[in-house]
Amino acid sequence: MLSLLIWGPLFGTALIALLPAAVMTPARARQIALVVAAGVLLWTGYLVMQFDPNLPGLQFRESLSWVDSLGLTYQLGVDGLSLPLIVINSLLVLMALVATDLNLTRPRLYYSLVLILEAGVAGAFVAQNLLLFFLFYEVELIPLYLMIAIWGGAKRGYAATKFLIYTAISGVLMLAAFFGLSFLSGSHSFDYDGLQAQALPMATQLVLLITLVVAFGIKIPLVPFHTWLPDAHVEAPTPASVLLAGVLLKLGTYGLLKFGFGLFPEAWQLIAPGLAVVAVINVLYGSFVAIAQTDMKKIVAYSSVGHMGYVILASAAATPLALMGAIAQMISHGLISALLFLLVGVVYSKTGTRDVTVLRGLLAPECGMPLIGSLMIVGVMASAGIPGMVGFIAEFIVYRASFPVFPIQTILSMLGTGLTAVYFLNLVNRVFFGRMTESLAQLPRIAWRDRIPSIVMVVLVIFLGLQPDWLVHWSKSTTLALSEVNRTATALMLPDSEP
Amino acid sequence: MVSLSPQPTSTHPLSALIDRLENGGALLPESPENVVEVVGILKSYGVVLDAYWRNLVYIADHQFLVLFPFFKYFNGELSWKKLLRHWWHDRINFEFAEYCMKAMLWHGGGGLDAYLDTPEFEQRAIAAIQAKVKTNLLMRTLHRLTPAFLLEQVRQFCYYSVLGQFWSVMSPLFLALSDRYDRGEIRSIADVVAHIKQGLVDAANLPITYAVEIQGTQYDIIPESAGITFLMDAAVPYVEAVFFRSFPFFGTTSYNAQAGYISSQQRDFNYGALYADPLPIGGAGIPPTLLMQDMRHFIPDYLQAIYNDTLRGEDDLRIKICISFQKSMFCVTTAAILGLMPYPLDTADPEERQTNRAYLEGWMDRLLASRLLSVQEC
Numbered sequence: 001m002l003s004l005l006i007w008g009p010l011f012g013t014a015l016i017a018l019l020p021a022a023v024m025t026p027a028r029a030r031q032i033a034l035v036v037a038a039g040v041l042l043w044t045g046y047l048v049m050q051f052d053p054n055l056p057g058l059q060f061r062e063s064l065s066w067v068d069s070l071g072l073t074y075q076l077g078v079d080g081l082s083l084p085l086i087v088i089n090s091l092l093v094l095m096a097l098v099a100t101d102l103n104l105t106r107p108r109l110y111y112s113l114v115l116i117l118e119a120g121v122a123g124a125f126v127a128q129n130l131l132l133f134f135l136f137y138e139v140e141l142i143p144l145y146l147m148i149a150i151w152g153g154a155k156r157g158y159a160a161t162k163f164l165i166y167t168a169i170s171g172v173l174m175l176a177a178f179f180g181l182s183f184l185s186g187s188h189s190f191d192y193d194g195l196q197a198q199a200l201p202m203a204t205q206l207v208l209l210i211t212l213v214v215a216f217g218i219k220i221p222l223v224p225f226h227t228w229l230p231d232a233h234v235e236a237p238t239p240a241s242v243l244l245a246g247v248l249l250k251l252g253t254y255g256l257l258k259f260g261f262g263l264f265p266e267a268w269q270l271i272a273p274g275l276a277v278v279a280v281i282n283v284l285y286g287s288f289v290a291i292a293q294t295d296m297k298k299i300v301a302y303s304s305v306g307h308m309g310y311v312i313l314a315s316a317a318a319t320p321l322a323l324m325g326a327i328a329q330m331i332s333h334g335l336i337s338a339l340l341f342l343l344v345g346v347v348y349s350k351t352g353t354r355d356v357t358v359l360r361g362l363l364a365p366e367c368g369m370p371l372i373g374s375l376m377i378v379g380v381m382a383s384a385g386i387p388g389m390v391g392f393i394a395e396f397i398v399y400r401a402s403f404p405v406f407p408i409q410t411i412l413s414m415l416g417t418g419l420t421a422v423y424f425l426n427l428v429n430r431v432f433f434g435r436m437t438e439s440l441a442q443l444p445r446i447a448w449r450d451r452i453p454s455i456v457m458v459v460l461v462i463f464l465g466l467q468p469d470w471l472v473h474w475s476k477s478t479t480l481a482l483s484e485v486n487r488t489a490t491a492l493m494l495p496d497s498e499p
Numbered sequence: 500m501v502s503l504s505p506q507p508t509s510t511h512p513l514s515a516l517i518d519r520l521e522n523g524g525a526l527l528p529e530s531p532e533n534v535v536e537v538v539g540i541l542k543s544y545g546v547v548l549d550a551y552w553r554n555l556v557y558i559a560d561h562q563f564l565v566l567f568p569f570f571k572y573f574n575g576e577l578s579w580k581k582l583l584r585h586w587w588h589d590r591i592n593f594e595f596a597e598y599c600m601k602a603m604l605w606h607g608g609g610g611l612d613a614y615l616d617t618p619e620f621e622q623r624a625i626a627a628i629q630a631k632v633k634t635n636l637l638m639r640t641l642h643r644l645t646p647a648f649l650l651e652q653v654r655q656f657c658y659y660s661v662l663g664q665f666w667s668v669m670s671p672l673f674l675a676l677s678d679r680y681d682r683g684e685i686r687s688i689a690d691v692v693a694h695i696k697q698g699l700v701d702a703a704n705l706p707i708t709y710a711v712e713i714q715g716t717q718y719d720i721i722p723e724s725a726g727i728t729f730l731m732d733a734a735v736p737y738v739e740a741v742f743f744r745s746f747p748f749f750g751t752t753s754y755n756a757q758a759g760y761i762s763s764q765q766r767d768f769n770y771g772a773l774y775a776d777p778l779p780i781g782g783a784g785i786p787p788t789l790l791m792q793d794m795r796h797f798i799p800d801y802l803q804a805i806y807n808d809t810l811r812g813e814d815d816l817r818i819k820i821c822i823s824f825q826k827s828m829f830c831v832t833t834a835a836i837l838g839l840m841p842y843p844l845d846t847a848d849p850e851e852r853q854t855n856r857a858y859l860e861g862w863m864d865r866l867l868a869s870r871l872l873s874v875q876e877c
Contacts, residue, residue, distance in 0.1 A: 367778060
């Protein structure tokens, strides 16, 4: 069942890429990509309906031997941690395709890459073999690199290369940690279930875990490994930004929880306070830098840096509620950041600038973008944690769960919510309110294609804000089971810590 | 084109426009695009004004001192179909005409304002009020409790009637302009201004009167003997109130008193059509003016085609209408300015020319803060 999430998009890619150009017109390539992405979303919906949220373990498991001598097997499965991320991947790919400019160059390559990206990300979320995860993790790197390098902005070459170097280093570190774990633990297998890091000395565990934290920290990104992200966002085309912020960053936090916390629960206890401090730095640094930006995309990009800090904080706290908060925050940030990047993309495509010192009065009825402006206001409200929207639910769970474990770090992180309101209200006030600049009064029409993805995002942001159970109930059993591992590890560590 | 011996150039900031006016030009620059826009928009304005004036006169004549005039916009033709259409808002916004009427009432000016404060008016109005309240206990009680209330209402009805009569002249004038354009007789902005100016001059001395019939008896509230005339007592106060000072275009500009947007000097306070910002401000709740909504239904095809051939097409139609309308109003203002010139434009007398220059500079002072400079760029 899960293979369809991977092979469906790859089949679409093959269709688009391999059929003759006479048959595969740009319009047809778009249609096929949309149909495949919609099919994957429907299939994901079916999986959600079939998923039993009361079971803590993996479901829909698939297992095939592949390169046994290397320990590489085709092991797939989904749990409450990965299911919401698979849903958001399928959703955002479809929305990104809808929002794609109809007149872009080299459409066949573009749509093929988006579908490869979808397959790679889905594969990473369902992979239950460390090498398989690594393969999918690396697979998604190539299409995104090409999307930035080919369809990006003026400094796309620089941004794409930076992204490639950082993510490649992330991959190398991750692979090193996986190899270390497998060979030092003596299992010689990369199957997730078979790996038991607890058998390793604590010092070894710490080295491997910190390597993984840095590897996934680049992807998340954690400060100071974040510098690739704003450049990548600024230069990437809108759909790539949507997928980057909405899904790809989550590979980092997912990897951190799945492989860092899941495989090294004892060592996790030791680094958790440090992670909580890093989370605070992420939140405050991202927020303060966002305040200083004048490029709308950079503001949203640094906002992402800040908001991913909440996921780290909750992951560090690692109680059942905190883990649930981490997953909720991943979904919340995925929806909200995708929404904001979609809206910034519309503004940029119609006005030709993202400079908040130039844009003015875009909320003006008739000649401005009242609907886009209204959706942006909803988006920034959600990002700032206004009740009634998904951002509030996720941040509230994170704060509520993290406070008993890391009270000071949690309070400092809460400042980030206030700072979010500062930079986003500043953005909205400058760009959408006031009298429209004369030079902006002749904007082109905004098509429904530009509006629909954002409207879908807003509906979900509000729906999940009003009905938060739909956000968290898929993960309850999984987070409970994960935290049990953590609790057991803590119990095991306590006698050692006694003199 | 008027040809005169050179006069020293004005030192006024808008000296170029003064020169243009002195040389027979208009406040709006001469261009084929402006001609199409102005004629087209005045045609739709003429249609809308026709509906407005008929309703104003209906209200003045048939809703006189009706305490709850729920159906005043129906011109006495009430039906479920019309009522549903009214509630659906697919209709002429007669409210706009009332806003203009109230602007005139509040800003006053001209012989009408003076007449409405005379004992003669009061006597005539009270006679009509007495006749009206005689059979209505509620109104009679109200009149006894607040004698000034119904009197003020009658003053308002006078303005209903006067504005209705003013527009009853202007509407056919604008429609005739369009007909002449269709026949190829109007080819320039100067032709447009000349047409309007001639219409104003022809109607200048038309008497403005107002009488109501109550239970078979006619009550003359503004008799012809009051000497109220079209140009000085209706047109000029109308231009002053609606073009320069009024509020009917409220909502198009966001005024912030704390930010100093509103002058502390009342004489500098301009809300009128010539000052209205066509780009609406702020949230989605502020609509373009009702007039623009009304005119959009009657745009001639040739102007509609021009509007459609823009980036936004019909999406920002009302803003385009507002911009065109302002251009047309600068033509009407030009006609009014030229029509009220102290001396003929082609006078050779240096003193008279100097007086004319001072007169034009006075107008330019008032128009400095208006959209006059913006329409020069269009």
